[in-house]
Each structure stands twice: as C-alpha cells, then as structure tokens.
Amino acid sequence: MSDVYRIFGAELSPYSVKVRSYFRYKGIPHEWIVRSQATQQEFQKYAKLPLVPLVVTPGGEGIQDSTPIIERIEAQYPEPALQPADPTLAFLSALLEEFGDEWGNKWMFHYRWAREVDQDSAAGRLARTMMPGLSDEQYVGIAQGIKQRMVNRVWFVGSSEQTAPQIEASFRDGVALLEAQLANRAYLFGARPALADFGIWGQVYNAWTDPTAGEIVNGSPRLAAWVERMLDPKAEGDFEDYPSLAATLEPLLERQVGRLFLRWSAANARAIADGSEEFSVELDGRTWSQKPQKYHARSLAQIRQKYQALDDRSTLDPILERTGCLAVLRD
Numbered sequence: 001m002s003d004v005y006r007i008f009g010a011e012l013s014p015y016s017v018k019v020r021s022y023f024r025y026k027g028i029p030h031e032w033i034v035r036s037q038a039t040q041q042e043f044q045k046y047a048k049l050p051l052v053p054l055v056v057t058p059g060g061e062g063i064q065d066s067t068p069i070i071e072r073i074e075a076q077y078p079e080p081a082l083q084p085a086d087p088t089l090a091f092l093s094a095l096l097e098e099f100g101d102e103w104g105n106k107w108m109f110h111y112r113w114a115r116e117v118d119q120d121s122a123a124g125r126l127a128r129t130m131m132p133g134l135s136d137e138q139y140v141g142i143a144q145g146i147k148q149r150m151v152n153r154v155w156f157v158g159s160s161e162q163t164a165p166q167i168e169a170s171f172r173d174g175v176a177l178l179e180a181q182l183a184n185r186a187y188l189f190g191a192r193p194a195l196a197d198f199g200i201w202g203q204v205y206n207a208w209t210d211p212t213a214g215e216i217v218n219g220s221p222r223l224a225a226w227v228e229r230m231l232d233p234k235a236e237g238d239f240e241d242y243p244s245l246a247a248t249l250e251p252l253l254e255r256q257v258g259r260l261f262l263r264w265s266a267a268n269a270r271a272i273a274d275g276s277e278e279f280s281v282e283l284d285g286r287t288w289s290q291k292p293q294k295y296h297a298r299s300l301a302q303i304r305q306k307y308q309a310l311d312d313r314s315t316l317d318p319i320l321e322r323t324g325c326l327a328v329l330r331d
C-alpha cells in the first residue's frame with residue numbers, strides 16, 4: 001500500500017495551504033490535488049463536508065478541518081515537534097493559531113472581496129483553477145458569477161460598511177506587530193515554525209496574493225520574507241523561551257487577540273447560545289455588529305478546553321491577564 005497522503009485543496013484556500021505547508025515541514029509524503037471540476041468526483045468519495053482541505057490517508061480515510069487534521073497527523077509523526085515543549089508557549093501558539101484561523105480570516109476575506117481590483121483578481125484565479133479548460137468567453141461569465149457570489153457573502157465573516165474600517169485597521173496593526181515579532185527570528189516562536197505560524201500564515205499568505213492586501217504585506221519586508229519562507233518551512237534552530245519573545249509577542253496578544261478577537265469570539269458564542277439572529281459588541285471603542293458564526297463558537301470551546309486541560313497555569317495566567325485574554329478563556 002502506498003504511504004502517500006492526498007491533500008485536496010486550493011491555492012486560494014487559506015486552510016488548504018496551511019495544511020500543505022505543515023505536510024511539507026514534517027516531510028510527510030503527500031500529493032497536492034487541486035480541487036477542480038476534474039477532481040470533484042474523487043473529492044466527493046471521501047468528503048463529509050463540501051470544504052477544503054480534505055486529507056485522504058494512505059488507508060483511504062477522509063479527514064477534514066485543518067486543526068484536527070494537523071493534531072491527528074502530529075500524533076502519528078511527532079518529529080520534528082510542531083509545538084514548543086514548554087506548555088505555556090505551546091498554549092500561546094495554539095491560541096495564535098485559533099486567532100489566525102478565525103480573525104485572520106476576516107482580514108483576508110474582507111480585503112479579497114471589498115474592492116473591484118481584488119475581486120477581479122481572486123475571481124479570475126478561482127475560475128481558471130476550478131475550470132482550467134474554459135474558453136475566453138466562458139471565463140468572463142464564470143469569473144463574473146464567482147465575483148458576484150463571493151461579494152454577496154462577505155457579511156458571513158462580519159465584513160460590512162460598519163466593520164470595514166475596523167478590519168482594515170486591525171490588519172495594518174497586525175502586519176506591524178508581526179513585522180516586529182519577526183525582526184530577529186525566522187518564525188514566530190524562534191528558529192522553527194510552530195502551530196501559530198501555520199494558522200496565521202495561511203491567511204496572510206492568501207492576503208499577500210491579492211493586490212491591495214499584498215501591497216500592505218510587501219511594505220513589511222520581514223513579514224514578506226516569512227510569507228515566502230512558510231511556503232516550505234524548515235527547522236533552522238530551536239524555539240526561544242518566553243522572556244526573549246515577550247517584548248513583541250505581548251503587544252500582539254494584547255492588541256489583537258485580547259482586545260479584538262477574544263472579545264468578538266465570546267460575544268459570537270453568546271449570540272449562538274441565545275439563538276440571536278445578530279449581535280453587537282464594542283471592540284476597542286467601536287461597535288461591531290454581525291450575524292453569529294456557528295463554527296467559531298465551537299472553536300472557542302476547543303481553545304477553552306485546551307486551557308482547562310493545563311495542569312499548571314502559574315506562568316501562563318499572568319501573561320493572559322496582562323494581555324486581556326484570561327477572562328474569556330476562563331469563562
């Protein structure tokens with residue numbers, strides 16, 4: 001039996017490239033299969049949900065959802081370890097992965113579909129990859145259809161006229177904070193990638209391929225270099241310890257994770273629990289309103305479980321307290 005995993009994915013899917021980079025880092029034999037009309041039938045044989053990435057194991061089992069995929073493969077291929085051995089750092093890395101997956105996705109999705117130049121770029125690339133054989137006339141119609149469908153779906157991640165300035169301010173600040181974190185190191189936690197790198201990178205890499213967000217990322221040379229490095233990441237040395245990371249990591253945790261993402265995530269989860277159609281939350285002095293997102297309530301519950309499962313939180317709690325993350329995680 002072959003030992004090759006198959007990853008059904010797409011270059012414009014942040015969660016797909018996240019999983020692909022993980023497989024590359026671990027050196028696990030895999031085949032990247034672009035999800036297209038031609039591969040759709042094979043995809044449907046294994047997928048329970050109409051979502052990429054889908055990983056098909058050598059034994060023929062289909063697995064979905066990037067975080068559980070990585071956790072499951074990690075248990076089977078523990079070397080090189082994805083997470084720092086220090087449980088405090090490992091938790092912070094998991095928290096930043098969750099931030100990347102859920103909040104970073106707002107950055108990416110909003111910028112991709114907010115302006116005509118980005119809409120045309122992404123819709124055109126999607127049409128060409130999903131249906132490679134299109135004639136030029138067919139291409140125009142298909143790209144137009146994708147553009148219309150996606151522009152009408154931005155509300156799904158909470159992008160609206162009201163929230164657009166908040167998302168864009170968060171992205172610009174996030175880019176500056178990541179640039180600072182990467183000033184003296186190749187990856188977010190040191191000289192090798194951690195789970196946090198993969199989650200944040202999937203979104204930032206995708207944003208970098210779009211004209212408007214790409215220009216912002218390219219204005220930060222260390223971040224842009226990390227974006228390229230993460231396409232095929234390598235262990236170049238060890239993880240650092242917390243004191244050497246803190247000066248630039250705490251502002252990222254405080255300004256983006258504590259002040260924005262976790263407050264938003266807790267309000268979203270409350271709205272789901274109450275069965276509300278819409279919710280509003282004050283984020284950094286500005287009102288944010290949107291329809292609740294179901295998946296995110298589940299992923300918040302999972303990161304809370306990871307927090308609860310820690311035996312010793314005596315080092316972690318003061319960091320979470322200082323950065324405004326503790327109350328939501330303890331809830």
Ligand SMILES: N[C@@H](CCC(=O)N[C@@H](CS)C(=O)NCC(=O)O)C(=O)O
Pocket residue numbers: 012013014015016050051052053064065066067101295
């Ligand atoms: N939580 C999931 C999210 C997966 C997801 O939302 N995938 C998107 C693309 S990024 C998708 O497949 N959308 C439907 C489609 O492209 O047909 C994960 O981490 O894998």
